[in-house]
Amino acid sequence: MPNVNLDALISREDFEVIETNSRASSFNQNVSVKDLERGEFFYAGLRKPDFQRETSDWGDDQLCEFIQSFIDGDLIPAVILWNSGPYNFVIDGAHRLGALIAWINDDYGDGKISQHFFNNEIDEEQRDIANKTREKIKNTVRPYSDYKKATADPDNRDRDMLEKALSLGRTSIQLQWVSGGADKAEQSFFKINQKASKISDTEIELLQSRRKAFAIASRAIIRAGVGHQYWSKFEPAVMQEVESISKEIHGLIFQPKISGAIRTLDLPLVKKHNSPQTNSFIFDLVKKCNGVPKNTSKVSEDPDGKLTVQYLKNVRKFLRRINSSHPSSLGLHPLVYFYNKRGNHIYSTILAWVDIVNDIEKNPQTIRSFIMIRKDLERFLFNYKHFISGINAKYGSGTKSHKHVYKATSLIINLLQRKEPENEIVEQVLGEYGFLNKIDDVKITSARFSTDVKSQIYIQETLPKTSTCTYCKGFIHQNSISFDHIVRKQEGGMGSVENGALMHPYCNTSAKN
Template identity: 40%
Template sequence: MPVKKKTTVNLDALITREDFEASDETMNTASKISTLSVNDLKEGSGLFLASVRKPDFQRETADWGIDKVVRFITSFVNGEFIPAVILWRSQAGLIFVIDGSHRLSSLIAWVNDDYGDGQFSLDVFDGDVPEEQRIIAKKARERINSQIGPYLDYYKALTAKHPDPEIIVKARNLASRALQIQWIDGDVKTAERSFFNINQQAAPIDPTELKLLQKRKTPNCIAARSIVKAGKGHKYWHNFSKENQEAIESISETIHDLLFEPGIVRPIKTLDLPICDKSNNFLTLVYDYIRFINVGDSEKNDEDGTKTIECLKKAERIARLFSSTSPGSYGLHPILYCYSNRGNFRPSSFYGAIEFVKTITDKPPKLKLFIKNRKAFETFIFENDAIIKKMIDTIRRGLQSAKHISEYYFTVLELLDQGMSNVDVINALVKNDKYKKVVTNIPNSDLEITSPVFSSSSKSEVFIREAVKNAPKCSICGGILHNRSITVDHILRKREGGLGIADNGQLAHPYCNTGVKN
């Protein structure tokens, strides 16, 4: 199945994040409001918006699609029942949203015309809002303005000499309409416990995401969140020194670029693909990658950022070795190691490739085996892509499949090293008890297709087949070259008098250029 792109509206910047425990010791005994009006949500119009926060460990407020945001705002404008928002006030007087962040953020978005690309969002993302977020924000605004109307139209209707009859009635009703509030009483621990209890009941939190919330101050969690936002957005590392903050942001942006750029347009018409495709499990994918790279890493909180930086540097090193122009990079092509022949990103294949990279880096004989047989190996795994799919489906998914995929790669390499043809390798795998089940009775995906119209995946497969066949190859090992991991090698070495002219140049993987030939 193709990986679905995330098409939800990012409302995360509309309520500022804050550490639950960032409060003074003075008990706050002020009375609490019981309702909120839309005017309370307008920037610069009241004290509520300046005081409201959400816990810094809360999930990103980006789970609602455009339809759901439109339905909610419509329900509020029409006076339909809206569940109460649950709040807690800290001793410092800050108001934290315990439940209802999406509801409250949707109204703030409408009132302030910010669906992920407005001033709130620009401030949080330092003016650099991701392009996909801008596109979705634009679509959301167009839908809401068309079906509901901008909040500003309602506001102006109250003082206009000749207002729109339909809008003025709704505007007058809106002026007296309020969002109900419930309050949590107690200390910080009570509030945090309430947050997890309420949110687990409403929509069970994914185990990985729950760990990200509960272990939010550990190096792996901080690193994962920083990579997802390319070092931008809310700074979960804001308590560290300026030097460490800048290091985290810089390395995170680099890793994000190495793994996720350029973006993918479907159907696929280029082999210039990122190592990973962004999906609805984007944060989980990055966290699993970080955790996989930093096996055995301490789960203690990072007090000054040094452990997070160490964690990020390890992740950057592996990403560079995977595919980059850095000296020593193996330049693995994502289409062979991370995607199906139909262009669908497979997280399990990605994890398997990372395990493979770690192994050839740590074990020189394995690396030598790979380089020697790389051309034949990459031809085999591309032509027999269905084996990986069946392995993932029948053995294990996710991180658990990494070791199995890597071991399969080395088994194939060892068979090819014996001089076997592709057919001989398949026959040998059939006789191997470990691979017999995944090699036999491979299903034909074309049998599932009944429509005469080419699907996006089918179009991608046609292009990928032709493009891989004609892709540039490394002049040293014969493996496929990735656009983001190509170097120009001197045929006659510089130290032997070779000149920097086109006739003395050849394309090569960075590692082959620096580690094999030299």
């Protein structure tokens, strides 16, 4: 189950706004529930730094437990703020404040504040976790509105509820203030969050590179071009292009949406779209598709957005090529190429295929050679899924193993092009990667079918029987279906069922010609 998305509840703002000479000692030292109601002065001026990662690390249980602790008057760590002009920036404590704001304003990622933030484009997964959280709040700590009603009509409320409601009037969270300028505040943010919130190296790089093209492109893709506009300083036409391409890329990666055990073959490239691991993958994918050097500290910022747009176009070109309805699409079935045997996606395989696609695109002959062995390649990858999964497990996910996945997959492709038999290919892969086993022997200790086992059963039973391309005989995915005339239109072929066939877009528009 994904985490609760609280990202909309505290707006973002650039640190570099008008600074004030006000002394921290003159600021509020506590924040009450009343201060966090929508429309109140304190809440209106509350901001997160523009480089702050998304506020979506808490699950529904954690959010409910925190609110319960607040109502019970338990000790809660102070929230650290920094003042700049009209705004109070949250340096540490965004999840704590966000959880209270969510409860107070009945917005767990799908309310009025979130609707406005996401331009009324909230996906089903986010709505589902919001509704589940709201229901859990109703059955445990009770909605904030119930406490308000208790004070408005005390004669018709139970004593315990009224006492808790009245105690909220004197319950608050302590505030601490960082003094100094924007540089000092930014340094404080990274110092605090690196220690307390365990920000990964990728997240730190993403935050520190926030004005560079690859970081802006990554953030735009993650949120499908909505939410906080990290690209707001670009010209309107550029902003529109960033948002439009990002939305398309988001769909190419995460559509169609699925959840639970696998009961369909029409899987997206990536199932989870709201997790730190997925965000890191998007960041790595943008850099990979654009040849961004490993050391990004010397990469220049993007002043006008032109480079950001180009980076997005390069990512879109790759994604269109591997699985889309675009004429260039090879229609690589995600379940064959990018998932393990139990229906869990493997990020490193997608990154590896950036290099593989570059290899097979070198000239018409290399891509034709790939098309001709595609049927055998897909059967091999399906029958020996534990090879790629084992390599990924050995070296780590994402960029840690994608070079090894690329090497192994390229070896299999080359051996198939040389018409080597399956047993010889298996032996060569095992010779290259001695830690792999020829047979995937996983022991099951329970009589019940787990979700993963159910998924594996479905995949094993259905994938070999699914539709294939009339030209290359590779599996067809719903995102990459093209309808071909068996007898061409220019040769008198009619648009009848009998004259129709399924093909991958590239096979239909280029390969067969």
